[in-house]
Amino acid sequence: MKRIDAFTHFFPKGYYDLMGEVAGHMGDMVRRARAIPAIHDLDERFRVMDKFPDYAQVLSLPAPPLEIISGGNPDTALELAKRCNDGLAELCAKYPERFPAFVAQTPLATPDAGVAETQRAIRDLGAIGTQIYSNVAGKPLDRPEFEAFFAAMNELCKPIWLHPSRGANHPDYLDETKSLYEIWWTFGWPYETSVAMARLVFSQTLDKYPNLKIIAHHLGAMVPYFEGRVGPGWDQLGKRTSDEDYFSLLKSLKKRPLDYFKQDFYADTAVFGSRAATLCGLEFYGVDNVVFASDCPFDPEQGPGYIRETLQILEGLNLSQEDKEKIYFRNLEQLTGHRFSS
Known part of the structure; x- marks a missing residue:
């Protein structure tokens, strides 16, 4: 059975070279990326992939975001996006059996040019969707300046990864200046994804653009575990707030808040080899809204660890052949309109 890893990360050479020129201010994040050979070295990447038969990867750009790497320069962010998209397209054309598709990178710091670059990558280069981050240099995704992007993706009918x-400069407590113990990553990243999802729900972006298809990384982050708060909890929106009219907002939504999260988002299996998280996410989203992903090459061994563990978990569940196919490639085909199966 074909297994298509829907959320993997790689630096194409042109992008990697430019990042090295402009991202000297990034410190730890760039050093970590460079210390992972399989994130920029094709030979090492192929060595990892060769351990798994009937396995291929959809490529996307690794963190950090363009807006951070570019130091706030929109022209640099746009050039980085172009190099990324051209480079990923070239890799897919050269190694189609290994990399049957790629996800573009949208530079949201340059709203109009970013939309145009996304359209170019999808229409001209063949990207099956595009990746954005949970915030744009600290700005929420529901700001009016980013609406043109969601309008364009609604028209294109291609998914958003x-x-x-979130970085260490985002403190865990108000009286501190930085996050300690890498809490910004362990708990901060799932929080970031969940907040971004909620802002798209309550800003009514999903109501306005019903063709949006969003794949929330790491099995929908915190949302499945907090189903009770997202469901019965948010059914009471407004009871805890006196300075905003959330009662009217709740009534204006086209459906229950919980239903947006369960029905309008998709999620991937990249949960760092956690069986409990996989069970929770599958129970919440159902097999029709989950795609297989490993987050390659981010694992402690810098090798096949999370790929192997994710596959072992999925194969160990009581899933029918049909449901396995949905998770491994059919859901992704339905989402993207790209055929992966032969």
């Missing part, structure tokens, strides 16, 4: 973004 939603990746979290």
Whole structure:
């Protein structure tokens, strides 16, 4: 059975070279990326992939976001996006059996040019969707300046890969200046994804653009575990707030808040080899809204660890052949309109 890894990360050479020129201010994130050979070295990437038969990867750009790497320069962010999209398209054309598709990168810091670059990558280069981050250099996704992007993706009917973004400069407590113990990553990234999803729900972006298809990284982050709060909890929106009219907002939504999260988002299986998280996410979203992904090459061994563990978990569940096919490639085909099966 074909297994298509829907959320993997790689630096194409042109992008990697430019990142090295402009991202000297990034410190730890860039050093970590460079220390993972399989994220920029094709030979090492192929060594990892060769351990798994009937396995291929959809490529997307790794963190950090363009807006951070570029130091806030929109022209640099746009050039980085172009190099990324051209480079990923070239890799897919050269190695179609290994990389049957790629996800574009949208530079949201340059709203109009970012929309145009996304359209170019999808229409001209063949990207099956695009990746954005949970915030744009600290700005929420529901700001009016980003609405043109969602309008364009609604028209294109291609999915959005939603990746979290948060750094150590985001403190855990108000009286501190930084996050300690990498809490910004362990708990901060799932929080970021969940908040971005909620803002798209309550800003009514999903009501306005019903063709949006969003894949929330790491099995929908915190949402499945907090089903009780997202469901019965948010059914009471407004009871805890006196300075905003959330009662009217709740009534204006086209459906229950919980139903947006369960029905309008998709999720991937990249949960770092956790069986409990996989069970929770599958129970919440159902097999029709989950795609297989490993987050390659981010695992402790810098090798096949999370790919192997994710596959072992899925194969160990009581799933029918039909449901396995849905998770491994058919759901992704339905989402993207791209055929992966022979």
